Amino acid sequence: MAEAAATTTGEAAAIVEVDVVVVGASFTGIELLHQLRRRAEGRGLRIALVDRAARHGYLPLVHERLCRRLAIDASDLETKASVDVDADARLWVGEVAAIDPAAKEVALADGRRLRGRFLVIAVGSILAPPPAIAGREHLRVYKLQGEQTAAGEALAGLLAGAGAGAEAPRITVIGGGISGVELAGELAHLARSRPEGWRAPRVTLVHGGARLLPGFAERVARRVHRHLQAQGVELLLGARVVEAEAGRLRLREAAGERWLDSEMSFWSGGIQPAPLLAELALPRTDAGWLAVGPTLQCFPTPIPSDPEVFAGGDAVRVIGGEGEWPTMQRAIECLWQAKVIARNILTLAAEPAGYPSGVPPLHPHRLRRDFFHGISLGARSLVVYGPLMLDVAAFGVWFRRFLMRQYFARYRPSGGR
Numbered sequence: 001m002a003e004a005a006a007t008t009t010g011e012a013a014a015i016v017e018v019d020v021v022v023v024g025a026s027f028t029g030i031e032l033l034h035q036l037r038r039r040a041e042g043r044g045l046r047i048a049l050v051d052r053a054a055r056h057g058y059l060p061l062v063h064e065r066l067c068r069r070l071a072i073d074a075s076d077l078e079t080k081a082s083v084d085v086d087a088d089a090r091l092w093v094g095e096v097a098a099i100d101p102a103a104k105e106v107a108l109a110d111g112r113r114l115r116g117r118f119l120v121i122a123v124g125s126i127l128a129p130p131p132a133i134a135g136r137e138h139l140r141v142y143k144l145q146g147e148q149t150a151a152g153e154a155l156a157g158l159l160a161g162a163g164a165g166a167e168a169p170r171i172t173v174i175g176g177g178i179s180g181v182e183l184a185g186e187l188a189h190l191a192r193s194r195p196e197g198w199r200a201p202r203v204t205l206v207h208g209g210a211r212l213l214p215g216f217a218e219r220v221a222r223r224v225h226r227h228l229q230a231q232g233v234e235l236l237l238g239a240r241v242v243e244a245e246a247g248r249l250r251l252r253e254a255a256g257e258r259w260l261d262s263e264m265s266f267w268s269g270g271i272q273p274a275p276l277l278a279e280l281a282l283p284r285t286d287a288g289w290l291a292v293g294p295t296l297q298c299f300p301t302p303i304p305s306d307p308e309v310f311a312g313g314d315a316v317r318v319i320g321g322e323g324e325w326p327t328m329q330r331a332i333e334c335l336w337q338a339k340v341i342a343r344n345i346l347t348l349a350a351e352p353a354g355y356p357s358g359v360p361p362l363h364p365h366r367l368r369r370d371f372f373h374g375i376s377l378g379a380r381s382l383v384v385y386g387p388l389m390l391d392v393a394a395f396g397v398w399f400r401r402f403l404m405r406q407y408f409a410r411y412r413p414s415g416g417r
């Protein structure tokens with residue numbers, strides 16, 4: 001790739017020129033490369049991906065990774081190795097400091113710069129407690145690669161640290177959505193099965209709403225509630241964390257406020273836009289997500305002012321028809337969107353730059369309101385689709401590992417490209 005890319009040396013650092021620059025190499029970014037390479041027209045394109053991480057832990061099973069039911073090495077995608085084996089592609093590892101959408105230029109914090117005819121933004125989201133929680137730095141997040149490593153080490157330190165006989169430490173999970181119930185269930189499962197030398201924690205799940213899983217059918221929420229309780233999770237519903245300190249949380253409940261001892265507290269209460277999005281001169285929604293049209297272009301106007309800037313994955317909200325689409329912000333949605341972006345890039349790449357005959361019509365993303373959910377709850381697991389629910393015990397664990405292996409195999413160069 002270094003040889004294939006033309007470089008322009010100016011006063012500042014050299015700019016690497018490629019056909020497509022993709023910022024973010026998680027679910028959306030790596031799938032976009034895969035989709036471009038699947039088509040003959042896409043094989044000659046020089047593609048640069050940029051990400052601060054060279055490998056990506058498999059997020060759908062992050063609860064198993066943290067609790068060491070799943071080995072870290074066996075559940076990391078070796079993103080850089082997978083990309084770099086392609087002679088015309090490269091993953092540039094570094095922090096992106098600035099993006100100039102008009103010039104389609106990306107500047108890394110260390111001074112390296114990249115420019116493409118096409119720019120794709122796939123910088124996703126972050127797990128972050130809201131600023132309204134005082135002392136929120138005491139809450140652990142566990143999405144980005146570095147966060148997962150730090151959280152896993154801290155958990156191991158807590159549970160393997162003290163000698164036998166010491167009281168079991170309390171771990172609190174904040175947020176009763178799908179990632180919160182999964183983490184609480186997995187932590188509770190440590191009472192049954194855990195790495196050698198670990199103690200089992202007491203597990204508390206704090207959720208502001210009156211019932212778990214607000215986005216799911218009531219009967220699913222009831223079943224999840226029952227399974228967590230049966231495994232010893234203390235459920236505090238209608239409770240909000242308003243302050244965090246080392247070793248304790250201040251809760252606001254109907255009866256008033258109180259402190260809860262908590263040796264470790266995980267934030268699972270929702271995602272926010274990646275900080276880089278706020279810096280971009282691109283249209284955004286009120287909540288800070290990138291506003292894209294159904295074709296996943298960043299300029300959702302009838303005649304795009306620059307048709308070659310796309311965005312996808314968690315970072316975007318699709319605006320079309322009657323307004324904002326209820327997209328899912330899930331891995332499968334990233335894969336679907338990457339396919340649409342690849343198809344549209346190839347349509348545009350077939351035209352001369354400047355589009356003297358006009359910009360050709362592009363393919364829209366299709367709205368799918370729901371998809372199957374696997375919900376792991378320690379020793380139990382559910383498969384859910386709308387109001388339908390299968391209580392499949394350990395099968396879900398096995399099946400989700402199977403899906404992870406399929407996902408990794410997709411990006412193994414000999415298998416997929």
Ligand SMILES: Cc1cc2nc3c(=O)[nH]c(=O)nc-3n(C[C@H](O)[C@H](O)[C@H](O)COP(=O)(O)OP(=O)(O)OC[C@H]3O[C@@H](n4cnc5c(N)ncnc54)[C@H](O)[C@@H]3O)c2cc1C
Pocket residue numbers: 023024025026027028029050051052053056059060061062094095096097122123124125126127142143144179274276312313314315329330331332334
């Ligand atoms: C705890 C948790 C559990 C989940 N479980 C599931 C599940 O079971 N099933 C499911 O379908 N979905 C699940 N999701 C959702 C799924 O993980 C997301 O939809 C998906 O990760 C979004 O992918 P993405 O490519 O849009 O971006 P992200 O995965 O958010 O990745 C963005 C990438 O951009 C990089 N980046 C961002 N800013 C910069 C910068 N300034 N410089 C350099 N690099 C940068 C980051 O390093 C990262 O690699 C889960 C999410 C979480 C948080």
